Amino acid sequence: MKVGYYPGCSLHGTGKAYDISARTAMKVLGVMPEEVADWSCCGSTPAECENPLLSTALSARNLALAEAAGHEFLVAPCAACFSHLKKAGLEIAGNEKLAAKIRELIELDYQGQVKVLNLLQVFVDLVGIDALRKKVKKPLTGLRVVTYYGCLLVRPAHVAGFDDPVNPVSLDRIMEAAGATVLPWGAKTDCCGASFTMTNPEVVAEASGKIMLQALEAGADLVVTACPMCWMNLYRGHGYAREHFGPGKTMPTVYFTELLALALGVSPRALVMKKHLVNPYPVLRQKQIV
Amino acid sequence: MKMAVDLAREGTTFLEQVEARSGEKVAECYQCGKCSGGCPFSSLMDIAPNQILEMIYYGLEEPLLRSRAIRTCIGCGTCEANCPAGFKMYRVMETLRHLAREKGVEPKADAGIVSFNRLFLDNVARFGRLQEIGLALEYNRKKGQLLRDSAMGARMFFKGMVGAADLFPRRSATAAPVGRIFRKIEEMEGRE
Numbered sequence: 001m002k003v004g005y006y007p008g009c010s011l012h013g014t015g016k017a018y019d020i021s022a023r024t025a026m027k028v029l030g031v032m033p034e035e036v037a038d039w040s041c042c043g044s045t046p047a048e049c050e051n052p053l054l055s056t057a058l059s060a061r062n063l064a065l066a067e068a069a070g071h072e073f074l075v076a077p078c079a080a081c082f083s084h085l086k087k088a089g090l091e092i093a094g095n096e097k098l099a100a101k102i103r104e105l106i107e108l109d110y111q112g113q114v115k116v117l118n119l120l121q122v123f124v125d126l127v128g129i130d131a132l133r134k135k136v137k138k139p140l141t142g143l144r145v146v147t148y149y150g151c152l153l154v155r156p157a158h159v160a161g162f163d164d165p166v167n168p169v170s171l172d173r174i175m176e177a178a179g180a181t182v183l184p185w186g187a188k189t190d191c192c193g194a195s196f197t198m199t200n201p202e203v204v205a206e207a208s209g210k211i212m213l214q215a216l217e218a219g220a221d222l223v224v225t226a227c228p229m230c231w232m233n234l235y236r237g238h239g240y241a242r243e244h245f246g247p248g249k250t251m252p253t254v255y256f257t258e259l260l261a262l263a264l265g266v267s268p269r270a271l272v273m274k275k276h277l278v279n280p281y282p283v284l285r286q287k288q289i290v
Numbered sequence: 291m292k293m294a295v296d297l298a299r300e301g302t303t304f305l306e307q308v309e310a311r312s313g314e315k316v317a318e319c320y321q322c323g324k325c326s327g328g329c330p331f332s333s334l335m336d337i338a339p340n341q342i343l344e345m346i347y348y349g350l351e352e353p354l355l356r357s358r359a360i361r362t363c364i365g366c367g368t369c370e371a372n373c374p375a376g377f378k379m380y381r382v383m384e385t386l387r388h389l390a391r392e393k394g395v396e397p398k399a400d401a402g403i404v405s406f407n408r409l410f411l412d413n414v415a416r417f418g419r420l421q422e423i424g425l426a427l428e429y430n431r432k433k434g435q436l437l438r439d440s441a442m443g444a445r446m447f448f449k450g451m452v453g454a455a456d457l458f459p460r461r462s463a464t465a466a467p468v469g470r471i472f473r474k475i476e477e478m479e480g481r482e
Contacts, residue, residue, distance in 0.1 A: 009419050009420035009421075009422060010422065012419065013420075013421075013422040013423070013452070013456065014422055014423075014446065014451055014452060016451070017451075038462075038463055038464050038467075039419075039464065040414075040418045040419060040462075040464040040467070040468045041414045041418065041419050041420045041468070043411070043414065044410070044420075045364050045365070045407075046406070046407035046408075046410040046411050047411060047414075048365060048384075049361065049364075049387060049403075049404075049407050050391070050404075050407050050408065050411060051391070051475065052384075052388060053475055053478075054411070054471070054472070054475050057471050057475070058414070058468070058471065061467070061468070061471065101478075104474070105471050105474050105475065106467070106471060107467060107470070151366035151367065151368065152366065155366060155367030155368065155370070155371055156365070156367035156370055156378065156380065157367065157370065157371070159367075165367065165370075165371045166371050189368075189371075190330070191330035191331075191366050191368065193330070194364050194366070195364060195406075196331070196334075196364075196403075198402075198406055198425075198426060198429050198430075199402035199403050199406045199429075200334060200402070201438070201439070203331070203333075203334055207330055235442070236442075272450075274449070274450075275449050275450050275451045276449070277442075277445055277446070277449060277451070
């Protein structure tokens with residue numbers, strides 16, 4: 001099946017490894033992502049903080065483009081893009097006055113026909129865990145992971161409309177189906193510090209550092225994430241953990257789609273795992289996954 | 291006989307304004323403090339979320355609209371997940387930010403958050419898609435701390451995560467329609 005694909009700014013920039021692995025894993029499972037032509041930035045947290053109308057308009061423009069291209073689903077791998085696109089759709093639905101204003105701003109028609117999905121929903125709802133498990137060629141046997149969801153994938157709950165806002169399990173199910181051992185831990189939905197990475201990096205380092213510490217205490221080999229911003233911030237946390245808890249007190253963070261693609265039999269060379277700030281190859285080699 | 295004192299009409303107090311716009315019953319909060327306990331950024335705030343609710347109740351509008359706290363909330367929704375009454379505290383924060391903006395109240399100190407937000411939006415208005423590296427460099431240059439993230443930047447460059455092209459941002463085809471959204475909103479708000 002075909003789905004609309006909204007990479008968002010990060011996946012065209014620092015999150016290339018997520019973009020490549022997400023497209024690859026979807027294709028192997030028969031979901032064909034078609035990038036929405038001419039997509040633009042969703043406005044993210046800055047637009048939402050500064051001007052609600054701007055925030056809705058910037059996101060709605062992309063919904064309208066996906067609708068015009070005839071897509072039923074619009075997939076947004078970035079947790080923040082997913083949240084803002086979906087929120088814009090919810091705000092416009094049933095508010096004809098706002099809808100008219102938005103149409104005037106974006107110079108496009110929009111009927112509210114597109115369903116925004118995050119990437120976890122693609123694998124859990126569109127593909128299905130059982131179908132996914134059947135396609136696994138190289139199970140991630142022996143790899144111990146903790147699943148990190150962060151905030152916007154599951155909260156605010158009425159926006160995400162998906163899984164549980166405090167103890168989500170969809171990513172756990174995906175990783176288990178890929179053959180990994182998913183460990184219980186308490187930082188699944190803790191905040192990484194998000195957009196404070198520029199303005200208050202020390203706050204981000206501490207918030208993410210504590211997440212890394214919990215991953216260590218859980219005994220994980222890797223942290224698995226589904227958001228390019230979380231991934232970046234966990235790198236700051238990586239430095240913090242080393243500084244405060246001693247050398248060796250850290251571990252790589254990878255995108256869940258990278259591990260999924262490996263489990264589906266994709267060659268590591270087709271991915272760009274070497275671009276990670278903390279190299280995951282040593283642990284993946286040790287577990288004979290690459 | 292006409293009353294000499296002009297009592298505030300219903301629906302016009304600060305509490306009622308915030309309740310009407312946020313859709314949250316601020317007066318019903320029973321101050322358990324779990325919103326502040328769970329908030330990842332309450333340590334960055336000058337006023338804690340539960341105190342904000344109490345201050346709204348007492349009509350302390352000016353210090354709230356000037357506070358750093360309302361600009362610190364990023365709407366992650368942890369407050370709602372923690373609240374035993376299912377209260378959407380982040381909606382209240384959002385409402386306060388919008389009131390501050392409409393009334394032209396500038397923050398007393400914002401730890402760079404508001405200026406970062408504006409630089410981010412300028413970048414989107416110019417390029418249509420955010421140029422991450424360009425934004426990071428511009429923010430650090432404006433703050434006079436160009437070398438702050440240099441180690442991380444160098445590592446990204448070395449690892450091939452970012453390239454020389456990222457230092458010279460390009461306008462995408464979407465820059466024009468996105469720029470028009472920004473301009474039209476300015477015009478709309480000028481009319482109101």
